[in-house]
Amino acid sequence: MIRCEGIEFGYPQSGFRLTIPLLVVETGEKAAIIGPSGSGKTTLLHLIAGVRTPSRGKIAVGETVVSELSDAARRRFRLRNVGFVFQNFELFGHLTVRENGLFPSAAGGMPRRDQDAAAAELGRLAAAVGMTDHLDRRADRLSRGEQQRAALCRALAHRPPVVLADEPTGNLDPGNKKHVMELLVSAASEREATLLAATHDESLLPLFDRVIDLRDVGTPA
Amino acid sequence: MRALVRYAFRSLGRRPLTAVLLAVSLGIAFGLPGAVRSVVAAFEEELTARADAAPLVFGAAGSRSDLVLHALFFRSDPPGEIRVADRKEFDSHGLAETVPLCVKATVRGVPVVGTDGGYFKLRRLRLDAGDPISRLGDCVLGARAAERLGLKAGEKAATDPENLFGASGGTPVRLRITGVLAAMGSADDDTAFVSLETAWLIAGLGHGHSGGSKTHAHEDRESTSSGYVEVTDENVEGFHFHGRPERFPLTAVIAIPHSRDDRLLLISRYLRTDEGTAVAESDRVLRDLLSVAVRVRRLFDANAVVTTCAMILLCATVVTLSVRLRWPEVQTMHRLGLSRTRIASLFAIEVLIVGLGAFALGLTIVLASHAAAPVIFKWFVV
Structure with missing residues (x-):
């Protein structure tokens, strides 16, 4: 379960402020976050992942109060418990799909056992999203749709309990958008992961269990 | 990791x-x-190795650096000349083995070193091709000199009309190259070696008679039909030197003392330079350089x-x-x-x-x- 309570956050050099009195996402729930540009969707995902910390309030993921952890502990937490899918994919172009997929577990320094498990899971994910034949291709030689599927594999390979997706289909053509989002939702469902996806695209909302409109739960200034 | x-x-x-x-x-x-x-x-x-093999250099009084560099590398102008008699006097002390040097000419810029067999022993020079010097007018070339001049054993090369240090020399002498030395990685590789007598012939101190005519090595180029003097197997007997051999020039003498004490004795003996001769310590000069x-x-x-x-x-x-x-x-x-x-x-x-x-x-x-x-x-x- 993700629980955000009494959250206040502002960027020091801008007037942006995000206030969330209470937001709860149940374990295994697939939730879409919507809201206009600048409403704080990305910021909220960063706060939950511990990339940023709120100036006030408490963010808990499961039993862990992320907002109270040190920077190093937040990084450890994120590495093991959060899978991130970015709007611009943010794959390492010089690495293969396989190397990208295993990057968090291998470069992050997870134990060998976990790395092996991630490698096996990556194989299953690649098969599920139709990327098996592309595992040994460099990421910068893939199409955009393939790149986002590779990014999806990276986010889920180490079986994180929470998957955060920041506009994951924002840079895809309409044909790919629905396909990729379906893959993301089904992959998260199969792994019983909690999915929180920021999106602009209302056509994708039926894929989710719940839609959270930041205008209802938060008050960006 | x-x-x-x-x-x-x-x-x-x-x-x-x-x-x-x-x-x-x-x-x-x-x-x-x-x-x-x-x-x-x-x-x-x-x-250092070159200096160690030739610890003392005996020669004309003057710049000791010039004397040592001249005797070791044949590169610089010696401070002056000494006579064969000076070497005899030096030898008379019985304190060192000596090797005479007379370096006064060049073959297309390569220094021509007049010396005796002692020099070849001293520097452990050995022939790579051809034969050693056997008579007047013979020459053996250092490896790189042969390469630079494009010459090999059996060919001939004339000395330059001017001598090594600029003053006008005698008629060029056409040398017979009898051999080429193995490369040593030293100044000897860039040198042409002749006997002392040949060096003196080049310096114009000798002449030859062939048939009824006389060939003076010190004659002008125009005075010989070919422009140079050449010693051949046929005319070699006709060549001879005028004057007292004791007066013939040397530019330096390498001295290898028998012992450390002999070295000190020789140095002290030649401390005075007003007699026109001096002894230089090769290692000391090189250390300074x-x-x-x-x-x-x-x-x-x-x-x-x-x-x-x-x-x-x-x-x-x-x-x-x-x-x-x-x-x-x-x-x-x-x-x-x-x-x-x-x-x-x-x-x-x-x-x-x-x-x-x-x-x-x-x-x-x-x-x-x-x-x-x-x-x-x-x-x-x-």
Whole structure:
């Protein structure tokens, strides 16, 4: 379960402020976050992942109060418990799909056992999203749709309990958008992961269990 | 850690040329000072060895440096000439073995050294091709002199019309090249060796009779039909020298004292220079000259330190710029949850790989130059 309570956050050099009195996402729930540009969707995902910390309030993921952890502990937490899918994919172009997929577990320094498990899971994910034949291709030689599927594999390979997706289909053509989002939702469902996806695209909302409109739960200034 | 090393290699692999250029630049910056030191050390070793084999040089009073450099390398003008009688007087003390030198002429710029068999023994010179000197007018060439002049055993070469140190000489003498010496990596490689008598003939102190005519070595070029004097098997008996042999010139005499005491005795005996002769200590003269080289080397070392510091600063700038260019990557790693240490390690390993490459190249340059220093010295310095 993700629980955000009494959250206040502002960027020091801008007037942006995000206030969330209470937001709860149940374990295994697939939730879409919507809201206009600048409403704080990305910021909220960063706060939950511990990339940023709120100036006030408490963010808990499961039993862990992320907002109270040190920077190093937040990084450890994120590495093991959060899978991130970015709007611009943010794959390492010089690495293969396989190397990208295993990057968090291998470069992050997870134990060998976990790395092996991630490698096996990556194989299953690649098969599920139709990327098996592309595992040994460099990421910068893939199409955009393939790149986002590779990014999806990276986010889920180490079986994180929470998957955060920041506009994951924002840079895809309409044909790919629905396909990729379906893959993301089904992959998260199969792994019983909690999915929180920021999106602009209302056509994708039926894929989710719940839609959270930041205008209802938060008050960006 | 293995994963980080693998990722670091993959990262470097996307811009291999940049990584290689950086490693090569650093490798050269690190290796070059060591390479120069090796060559300079070989240079010093060669000079010292040459001086050790010829510890004293007897000759005309004047600049001891000129006398030693002349006797060891045939390169500088001797302070003056001595006579054969002076050498006899020097020998009469019985304190040293001596080797006479008369260096007054050139063959197309190559110094012609008149000496006796003692010099070949002293320098352990051996023939690579042909035969030793057997009569007047014969010559053996050093390896590089033969290569430079394009001559081999059995061919002939005329001495230059001017003598070695500029003054007008006698009629050129056409020398018969009987042999070529094996390369020694020393000044001897750049030299033409003749007997003392041939050196005196070149200096115009002798003449020959062939048939009814007389051929003076000191005659003008125009006075001989071919423009030079040539000693042949047919006319060799007709050549002879005028004047008292004791008066014939030598430019230096290498002396090898029998003992340390004999050396000291000879030095003290020739401390006075008002008699026109002097003894110079080769090792001392060279040590003085090398002390200048040492100071130059220190300057070079200081320069190398500054250059290396500049290279390190330059590399730091390259790394900083590279990190800045790859900042989005760092941000992605941060968002994925990599610790600061792991991210820094990834970059540090890349720097380490380039640094190790540079170190390996630098070490290769140093070891290769150390191994090849005598060859480098032989072909480029001597």
